[in-house]
Amino acid sequence: MALEGAYDPSPAQWIREQVELYESSGGTQGTTLWDTGLPVVIVTMRGAKSGRIRKIPLMRVEHEGRYAAVASKGGFPRHPVWYFNLRAEPRVDLQDGPERRGMTAREITGDERDEWWERAVAAFPPYAEYQEKTDRVIPVFVLEPEPSAGPAPADAPARTRN
Template sequence: MALSGTYAPSKSEWVRDQVETYEASGGERGNTLRDSGEPIVVITSVGAHSGNLRKNPVMRVERDGKYVAIASKGGAPDHPEWYHNFVAHPEVELQDGPEPHGYTARLLSGDERREWWDYAVATWSTYGEYQKKTEREIPVFLLEPRD
């Protein structure tokens, strides 16, 4: 079942542009972080406070049909806004290619978090650098396909 609501584009110009390019091309363009060559997916979530649909490019970390979303915010001391959306409304849509699909986001802890964190860092080593920049433990969400 698709998410419903009013789409409220990001206030960040690069995020808006990346999402627009990605969606307009069915994932054929705008599919790397700021044209870096590092692959991304677009995740749609429901705003924790507004109830509006929010879309964010997130690094593509996938294994066996499951994805992780790392709430790094570049190593900032606070979580990205989408972290709060995932906690409040764990039903999300993830687009990795032409079509979005439904997923349920679950915040990981303990050994499961460690396993997926290590996999994410192996996929995109910059996450390890982000963790060094902040005192908070960077949250890891596992996104599992809905029926």
């Protein structure tokens, strides 16, 4: 089920324009980061403070139907605002070309982060430079498909409230 609510476009013009082109074309245009030609996806999330819908293009780092969201902010000392949005509300929508799906974001650490970090740098080599520019460890989230909605199997245990 798609996130619903009032949408606040990014204050950054290039982000607004890219999201608008990507979505208005059904995912057939605006699918690459304009200055690199490398593929991006659009991630829709809920703002942590406002509760309003936010949309951002992120580098496409996909593996077996899961995606990485790398909170690099170009190596700046602080996390991007969207990092806090995902921490507060991990339910997101992801558009990869024409395909849209509900996903859940999970921040990763340790060996799992290292594995995804390698994939991220392979997809977008400047991530390595960004990490060198900052003292913070650049956070990585894995976006995983939501379980398909539908009735539980007849033999599934009933859920109880604790």
